[in-house]
Amino acid sequence: MDDYFKKYQKISFYDQVKRNKIQSFFLILVIILIIIALGYVIGYIYNPGMIWFFIIIATVISIIYTLIGLYAGSGIALASVGAKEADSKVYAQLHSIVEGLCLGAGLPKPKVYVMPLDEINAFASGRNPANAVVCVSEGSLKYLTRRELEGVLAHEMSHIANYDIRFMTLAVVMVGIISIIAQIFLRSLWFSSGNNDNKNGIFIIIGIVFAILAPLFAMMVQMAISRKREYMADASAVKLARDNSGLVGALKKIGGYYETKQSKLKSSAVSSLFIAEPSLAARLFSSHPPLKDRIKALESM
């Protein structure tokens, strides 16, 4: 009995999850600091009253954006890939795997969808476990063994259990606020006349550079958060399935598939929800860690 206790305390995936939670927190902090810095620079150029104007508009837009993202997000994601709800008789094994994982994780059962694509991919969406959906591609059902499918679904269910979807939606909103503030600032410069004494001149240039760089930087931070969360979901998946071979096998197959075949999944707003990123974005801007690194991390568990 105590051996069981000791063994599962020692295994690294518990630390992984905790570490990622702390790091995600700091990343969000960095984004908030960027927002404040941007506001400060803009305020220095205009009078302080203007910062509040920008921030209020940006916040209102962001709140609307958040609400749409949280409440309609799943619907949008499912529609964008042509997903259909999976019949419980036709897709009995799929449902059975999902049910088992729910029992193991103490989660309510999400709605199960299938997307008609040959490539191996899957995603989960939903603002909380009670309103969640999970979607796999036909290719996953075709190419993966039961254990591998279980690993993939465990990864997706972990996203739901860790409230990743809600977390990522908030991160996207923060980046949105920064982009909007930067945009409004740049546009307002275009329209403003006069007020061009030397002192302000330099700061306007700094402001412009900042306004262009800040959104880029914030996007990098958002992608970094997304990657951390992917590692966390991998770790949680192993904890849930009590087995890393399934997910490792699936990731290897996914890597193999995308080496030779093109993905039909356009990189849309939902691309960060997939289990693997189908397009090859530059490393700093990719929402998923490279498959090789993920496999290495999993094999060390």
Added chain:
Amino acid sequence: MLLWLLILIIVVVILLIVTIYYYNSFVVLHNRIENAFSQIDVQLKKRNDLIPNLVETVKGYAKHEKTVFADVTKARKEMMVSGGSYESKMKASDMMSNALKSIFAIAENYPDLKANTNFLELQRELSDIESKIAYTRQFYNDSILYFNTIVERFPGNIFAGLFGKKKQTYFETSEAERKNVKVSFE
């Protein structure tokens, strides 16, 4: 003088909030453990209910395999009379899992039986249930582990003492057995 009073009030309020937090946490975690236990029961009952059908179907093709049927019948009796404790229930459950493994092993020798749709359906369902039993047991043990961790660590241990919460014991099969069960009969 007033400052000290203010600080005291703040400290008391914080202590109150923390106490309520821990009290509620213990309630939630304890209920989770109870619920997890009943989830195991749900799966065990589902499995038990399928057994008579399975026995009849297999008997239709393999009448003389007496030991296997005796094992399953005995296991089913054990399941029904096993006491409320986790340990005895799991012992009975493991006995049933083994008996079922034997039946499905024997069935390999009877191609007519293997082609029978009713048998195939039962095999699929029972395999599914075995997997779910493994998962419910896992969740039960995880719930206990989580509860114990809070009860043993600081500051949870202080509140645990206050509310009379004790560490719960659990009983686990070996890791290998458990991994196998999840993909059993396939």
